[in-house]
Amino acid sequence: MITSTSNQRIKEIVQYQRKSRARNEAGIFIVEGMRMVREVPEEKLVKLYVTETFYKKHREELPKSNVQPEFVTPAVFSYLSDTKTPQGVLAVVRQNQYDEKIIRRAGHTHLMVLDNLQDPGNLGTIFRTAEAAGVTGILLSRDCVDIYNPKVIRSTMGAIFRMPFVYVADLPAAIGRLKEENIRVYAAHLDGKHAYDEENYCGGTAFLIGNEGNGLRQEIADCADTWIRIPMAGQAESLNAAVAASVLMFEVSRQRRKQE
Amino acid sequence: MITSTSNQRIKEIVQYQRKSRARNEAGIFIVEGMRMVREVPEEKLVKLYVTETFYKKHREELPKSNVQPEFVTPAVFSYLSDTKTPQGVLAVVRQNQYDEKIIRRAGHTHLMVLDNLQDPGNLGTIFRTAEAAGVTGILLSRDCVDIYNPKVIRSTMGAIFRMPFVYVADLPAAIGRLKEENIRVYAAHLDGKHAYDEENYCGGTAFLIGNEGNGLRQEIADCADTWIRIPMAGQAESLNAAVAASVLMFEVSRQRRKQE
Numbered sequence: 397m398i399t400s401t402s403n404q405r406i407k408e409i410v411q412y413q414r415k416s417r418a419r420n421e422a423g424i425f426i427v428e429g430m431r432m433v434r435e436v437p438e439e440k441l442v443k444l445y446v447t448e449t450f451y452k453k454h455r456e457e458l459p460k461s462n463v464q465p466e467f468v469t470p471a472v473f474s475y476l477s478d479t480k481t482p483q484g485v486l487a488v489v490r491q492n493q494y495d496e497k498i499i500r501r502a503g504h505t506h507l508m509v510l511d512n513l514q515d516p517g518n519l520g521t522i523f524r525t526a527e528a529a530g531v532t533g534i535l536l537s538r539d540c541v542d543i544y545n546p547k548v549i550r551s552t553m554g555a556i557f558r559m560p561f562v563y564v565a566d567l568p569a570a571i572g573r574l575k576e577e578n579i580r581v582y583a584a585h586l587d588g589k590h591a592y593d594e595e596n597y598c599g600g601t602a603f604l605i606g607n608e609g610n611g612l613r614q615e616i617a618d619c620a621d622t623w624i625r626i627p628m629a630g631q632a633e634s635l636n637a638a639v640a641a642s643v644l645m646f647e648v649s650r651q652r653r654k655q656e
Numbered sequence: 657m658i659t660s661t662s663n664q665r666i667k668e669i670v671q672y673q674r675k676s677r678a679r680n681e682a683g684i685f686i687v688e689g690m691r692m693v694r695e696v697p698e699e700k701l702v703k704l705y706v707t708e709t710f711y712k713k714h715r716e717e718l719p720k721s722n723v724q725p726e727f728v729t730p731a732v733f734s735y736l737s738d739t740k741t742p743q744g745v746l747a748v749v750r751q752n753q754y755d756e757k758i759i760r761r762a763g764h765t766h767l768m769v770l771d772n773l774q775d776p777g778n779l780g781t782i783f784r785t786a787e788a789a790g791v792t793g794i795l796l797s798r799d800c801v802d803i804y805n806p807k808v809i810r811s812t813m814g815a816i817f818r819m820p821f822v823y824v825a826d827l828p829a830a831i832g833r834l835k836e837e838n839i840r841v842y843a844a845h846l847d848g849k850h851a852y853d854e855e856n857y858c859g860g861t862a863f864l865i866g867n868e869g870n871g872l873r874q875e876i877a878d879c880a881d882t883w884i885r886i887p888m889a890g891q892a893e894s895l896n897a898a899v900a901a902s903v904l905m906f907e908v909s910r911q912r913r914k915q916e
Contacts, residue, residue: 517777525899528892551896558890593910626906627913630818632788635902636811639785642899643906646886650853650907653887 397448398468401475406468409445409488413478416542423491425544428477433487434459435554443488447473450484458485478546491544494533494560496570505579506648507602508641509535511567511616515608516541520551521638522605527555529645530652534561535570535602537616571619574602583617584640588625595624597648598655608637657708657727661735666728669705669748673738676802683751685804688739693747694719695814703748707733710744718745738806751804754820756830759793765839766908767862768901769795771827771876775868776801780811781898782865787815789905790912794821795830795862797876831879834862843877844900846893848885855884857908858915868897 398406411418412426419425424442427433433444436459444458444465451458451465458465473482508531513519519541526534540563541548549556564570571581579600584592604620606612611634617623626635626643635643658666671678672686679685684702687693693704696719704718704725711718711725718725733742759767768791773779779801786794800823801808809816824830831841839860844852864880866872871894877883886895886903895903 521896521899524892525895527890528886528888528895530889553893555890555892591913593913626788627909628788629790629909630787630815632784632815633813635785635788636781636898638896639781639899639902642895642902646903647910649887649889653851653853 398466398472401472403472406472406476409476409486412488413476413546416544419491419542419544425489425491425549426478426486426546427489427549428479428486428546429483429550430454430457430485432549432554433485435557436487436489437557440490440492440557441487442490445473445476445486445488447484454485492560494562496562496564496573504532504652505600505602506531506597506645507533507535507574507579508645509567509571509581509602509604510540511537511604511612512607512610513540513605513637515637516545516547517551518608518636518638519543520548520553522641523548523552523555523559523561525638525642525645527559529642529649531559531645534559535567536561536563537567538563538565567616568619571602571604571616575621580622581620582644583612583620583623584626584644585612585617585623586625586634588623590622590624591627592624592644593647595622597651601648603641603644605637605641657729658732659729661732663732666732666736669736669746672748673736673806676804679751679802679804685749685751685809686738686746686806687749687809688737688746688806689743689810690714690717690745692809692814693745695817696747696749697817700750700752700817701747702750705733705736705746705748707744714745752820754793754822756822756824756833759795759820759822764792764912765837765860765862766791766857766905767793767795767834767839768905769827769831769841769862769864770800771797771864771872772867772870773800773865773897775897776805776807777811778868778896778898779803780808780813782901783808783812783815783819783821785898785902785905787819789902789909791819791905794819795827796821796823797827798823798825827876828879831862831864831876835881840882841880842904843872843880843883844886844904845872845877845883846885848883850882850884851887852884852904853907855882857911861908863901863904865897865901
């Protein structure tokens with residue numbers, strides 16, 4: 397039983413919760429709560445921390461694993477937790493390393509390319525929706541919010557364990573590689589000439605989605621084959637980034653289902 | 657210049673920020689930040705509070721109005737503000753009262769009906785997206801989060817001033833009135849028999865959207881003419897409520913544009 401917040405391992409976990417650099421150097425991230433812990437793939441689980449109360453109540457629901465849970469006091473757990481009302485279970489998980497190749501699948505590649513996305517809730521929601529819409533992978537510019545940020549993880553609702561993704565330093569070059577493989581690249585842009593539903597997404601498709609406040613950077617938008625827009629009524633100036641991404645992803649899903 | 661946080665009007669505003677009851681009794685709500693303040697309809701503006709620094713820098717951008725801004729010190733403004741980094745401008749605004757009739761429009765009614773929606777960000781995002789998708793109005797069960805909650809207001813991005821909405825005590829009765837007017841009522845439900853894109857939404861259409869964690873209450877779902885589902889790939893169990901609503905709203909928009 398760990399009873400002190402000055403315990404070295406406790407200090408480490410707090411660093412992993414707060415600092416993307418600490419997480420990435422260790423190749424580790426933290427997930428919290430029963431719902432998320434249950435989705436951790438067995439081979440990725442490094443360590444499990446629980447309170448006694450939680451363990452007594454939920455031991456049967458914990459993932460089967462050789463990793464023995466480590467007990468901490470409620471006070472220590474509160475210190476570890478990123479949430480206001482901690483459940484009493486937290487897992488240390490190994491990060492995934494995906495190869496850029498893995499995010500394409502012959503014939504039905506469907507990619508989301510995120511340029512400087514900053515809001516953790518938006519990024520998590522895009523991952524969650526992407527899985528549901530059959531997206532094959534996500535490319536992120538290196539200045540996007542960290543996918544292993546605790547708020548992002550929560551809003552993925554588990555998709556973080558299943559949706560392949562790659563951070564890239566040079567986004568235009570990565571987009572260039574997509575085009576070489578005949579993946580059609582669409583920029584979601586307020587100045588798009590065609591409505592998004594006038595295009596055919598049954599072949600390899602990638603969408604570029606920009607920053608919440610500023611949209612796509614010009615040099616990224618310029619990499620696209622086609623600019624598309626989501627027609628808007630009223631005085632609405634823009635859509636939330638995750639909403640815009642969702643509308644596009646499900647249009648792909650809709651077209652591909654119709655084609656089957 | 658108001659210099660003290662114990663000023664009676666300052667205390668009132670803090671109540672309006674924090675308590676839906678105080679807001680609703682006074683028929684008032686608070687909006688913050690230049691972007692939102694600029695969208696307040698002139699006839700709804702009751703009072704404007706600014707810091708001197710803000711006023712000097714942005715006086716030209718403030719809405720034209722007979723309402724003279726009231727100055728407060730930066731310390732008082734921080735106390736008033738619901739945000740971590742206040743801009744220094746805040747408006748007291750009269751609430752809108754919409755009649756249930758106003759949210760229908762002959763021939764192209766498109767309604768969202770929200771049952772016990774709890775997340776402020778989701779509600780705000782649904783309002784924002786609804787305006788863009790051409791929704792004609794929103795019905796909310798009385799136990800939904802308050803639309804005038806500061807977090808909801810921020811995420812509407814101004815749609816709160818333009819999207820008609822009505823809170824109803826008896827949601828099944830309100831849905832019954834829609835059906836009497838031949839508005840087709842669809843429940844977005846994980847057990848829906850038809851995919852959402854297999855229905856025709858060119859006539860009067862209303863969607864029932866349920867709570868984030870629990871979905872639609874059975875007695876509300878039972879009021880629908882048709883249950884529809886959004887087909888999902890992978891192991892995704894559900895979509896975020898605002899995302900599900902957005903996909904449905906833009907499917908209506910897409911079908912109606914095609915028909916034109």
